[in-house]
Amino acid sequence: MEDSKYAKELDVAVRVVHMACSLSQRVQEGLVSSSSNDQVKAKDDDSLVTVADWSVQATVSWMLSESFCNQKVSIVAEEDVQTLSKSDSVGLLTAVVKTVNECLAEAPKYGLQGPRNALGASEILEAISRCNSSGGRNGRHWVLDPVDGTLGFVRGDQYAVALALIEEGKVVIGVLGCPNYSTKKEWLNHHHQYYQSMPKLSDTSDKWEKGCVMYAQRGSGEAWMQPLIHGDQKFNWSDSSQRVQVSPIDDPALATFCEPVEKANSNHSFTAGVAHSMGLKKQPLRVHSMVKYAAIARGDAEIFMKFARSGYKEKIWDHAAGVIIVEEAGGVVTDAGGHPLDFSRGLYLEGLDRGIVVCCGTTLHEKLIGAVYASWESSNL
Numbered sequence: 001m002e003d004s005k006y007a008k009e010l011d012v013a014v015r016v017v018h019m020a021c022s023l024s025q026r027v028q029e030g031l032v033s034s035s036s037n038d039q040v041k042a043k044d045d046d047s048l049v050t051v052a053d054w055s056v057q058a059t060v061s062w063m064l065s066e067s068f069c070n071q072k073v074s075i076v077a078e079e080d081v082q083t084l085s086k087s088d089s090v091g092l093l094t095a096v097v098k099t100v101n102e103c104l105a106e107a108p109k110y111g112l113q114g115p116r117n118a119l120g121a122s123e124i125l126e127a128i129s130r131c132n133s134s135g136g137r138n139g140r141h142w143v144l145d146p147v148d149g150t151l152g153f154v155r156g157d158q159y160a161v162a163l164a165l166i167e168e169g170k171v172v173i174g175v176l177g178c179p180n181y182s183t184k185k186e187w188l189n190h191h192h193q194y195y196q197s198m199p200k201l202s203d204t205s206d207k208w209e210k211g212c213v214m215y216a217q218r219g220s221g222e223a224w225m226q227p228l229i230h231g232d233q234k235f236n237w238s239d240s241s242q243r244v245q246v247s248p249i250d251d252p253a254l255a256t257f258c259e260p261v262e263k264a265n266s267n268h269s270f271t272a273g274v275a276h277s278m279g280l281k282k283q284p285l286r287v288h289s290m291v292k293y294a295a296i297a298r299g300d301a302e303i304f305m306k307f308a309r310s311g312y313k314e315k316i317w318d319h320a321a322g323v324i325i326v327e328e329a330g331g332v333v334t335d336a337g338g339h340p341l342d343f344s345r346g347l348y349l350e351g352l353d354r355g356i357v358v359c360c361g362t363t364l365h366e367k368l369i370g371a372v373y374a375s376w377e378s379s380n381l
Ligand SMILES: Nc1ncnc2c1ncn2[C@@H]1O[C@H](COP(=O)(O)OS(=O)(=O)O)[C@@H](OP(=O)(O)O)[C@H]1O
Pocket: 047, 078, 145, 147, 148, 149, 150, 151, 152, 259, 260, 261, 262, 263, 264, 265, 266, 287, 288, 289, 290, 308, 309, 312, 315, 318
């Protein structure tokens, strides 16, 4: 990895996301193979949270604090300890403590140093609740979505671990772990339930590449992908980074667009109208999580649209890592008015005009913005 202003930050972020991917893969395997759902809870807003969400948040928080202990580490992240601290959550907390310690014990494999002794429940709760920064335009803030696409995660489907660094309101580093998105393109098409039909990692000794970690630094003009490591393999920078770039396609008839799986998260009928109006011919690829950004950055799809219901405020952790990776891979990310997303205003993408549009290039982007403009008046959004 080349020397740069953020060399250490990127180094730690990539290693820690690899660790988090390994942790979440283990939890997902357990979830999918067991019939009980005692590792999954509903939050007050009815969205799901699992042992993996808290465990990844605790692990990343602890590792960042240890690695940058000379600085005050500010972390904005999705989860808090509210549900985990309830009296009926003792079993959950026990599972989180075990999962985090198993993961931290593997830190040396990733070239990082774990704790000398296993962490106790109170240290783990502290690591989770420390991620309570509200970001903003001044200084440095890490931004973490420990499990993005929790619904995909519990369904045994696609999800992502997303870590970004914001400095003075701009995203400067993005790292996206996609444990079920192979470095080989064809796996994206096997979404929904494909996970169960795959061989277990332990069944295969060859380098079967099931997932990837992608990363980019602001202004480098480069985005990179690495396979996850398995078994006794050790993380090694020089082993395996592969450069990724967006698709060269600029003809709407040949373009694939992706969008959230759930209608509740994005208006499928509006995007179908936009797609028709700009001449997209293919069926939408519905994929959970920021894997959609990964697909654009890798050239596996050309367009991603998300139009949430009016009043919903997009959170920075759902986009920061994906946006920088797509941009450095050559793509364009804006709101529906063509403006860049603003990561400087706290937890939310304040001022977002209607929805988010991501394209592999400016030709498709201009057509898409035009189609949104034309379709908006006739929609009920
Ligand atoms: N009502 C509503 N509208 C829009 N967006 C919402 C909404 N509720 C939640 N979220 C956020 O969507 C994140 C999941 O996005 P996905 O693209 O994975 O959605 S989907 O599961 O494919 O439908 C999801 O991220 P995670 O909570 O990390 O899974 C949420 O932050």
